[in-house]
Amino acid sequence: MKRPQRRGPSRGFRGLLASLIVVTILPADAASVREHTRPSETPSTAVNEAQAADLALTITPAAEQAIQTWVRTAATLEASGRTLTAELNGREGALVRVGQRARAFQVTSRSSMYQAKITRVTARADRVVVEATLTARGPGSDAPYLLEIVADRGRFLAVPNAAIIEEEGAHIVYVQRHPGHYMPTEIHTGLQGELYTQVLHGLEAGEEVVTFGSFFVDAEYKLKSSGGGDGAMGNEHQHH
Helix, strand or coil: CCCCCCCCCCHHHHHHHHHHHHHHHCHHHHHHHHHHHCCCCCCCEECCHHHHHHHCCCEEECEEEEEEEEEEEEEEECCCCCEEEEEEEHHHHCCCCCCCEEEEEECCEEEEEEEEEEEEEEEECCEEEEEEEECCCCCCCCCCEEEEEEEEEEEEEEEEHHHCEEECCEEEEEEEEECCEEEEEEEEEEEECCCEEEEEECCCCCCEEECCCHHHHHHHHHHHHCCCCCCCCCCCCCCC
16 A cells, blocks of 8 residues: 655645745835835935025926017008007917007117007918007107017916926926925926916926026936936035
């Protein structure tokens, strides 16, 4: 009669045993396990108060702003001394409406600025003829004028143009997550005005972004990320 052969632990038992071993050793090395398994976050860069003062760093909250496009064109002054006439292409002409504010300068001298209002807009083939009436009579010389027309596009969540860094087709801003620490954040933009750019995605109202000084913060972040030691701003002000 054959003696029954001993069988090793079943697969189920071996799996349970392995699980118990893992559970036993995990607490001793839990911190390193968490470090390897937690999702990585985009690092931030730090700028202390002394550095911020040196750079005149300016922080501005994302907020609803009036987006304005300034249409600039050459114009001529009619004999009356009160009406400027200009021609625009179809794209720029589509932004101009009767009643919009404008201002004008003589090209030969910007020492005098004349306030004006758009009083007529006429489409002619692929061009748009615009007339602006000055609030005061202009000098009766033949010198051409530069006419700047303010086209209001509406109010939108926006940040100052100076806050945006364009990089490989992306638009980056540095968001202050807590005082002195700034994180690069990609935003999707809409209308770009003279002073502000519309934010479609990537920021919430009230989030603070670096405006003046954003390029310095960007340089500091990239240098530190590449292993460049204490960063472009030097280490004399670093807190340890």
